[in-house]
Amino acid sequence: MPALLKAFLEQVIRPGIAFEYLANGGTKMLLSGCSARIIVTMSMPTLVYRVWFGTHGVKCLSQSILNFAGIRPVRYSFSGLIQRTDDARRRRFLTEVETLGRKGI
16 A cells, blocks of 8 residues: 555544544444445456455455444455556546546445
8 A cells, every 4th residue: 555545544544533432442433324445456467466365455454444434335446467558458447447436436
């Protein structure tokens, strides 16, 4: 995960913004009802990332950070071999991501 994204999450996922501590020792999720989409581009084939690595990076982000704040559902979009991709395929992926963003899913 890029350092800029980590810094953003550190500022947003904090007490009073994403959650609050309760008197009984629990936490209240303040972002319940929100959803997220994680978009991952990589230089390896997507199938290798899913099978060999088990998508551990997105699972960690989803379960440890976003779900903790109440953000559910978390959806994913993957694009592999992005550096070796021709311009037409790259444009199709960007169009797909833009369409998902406009639909809010």
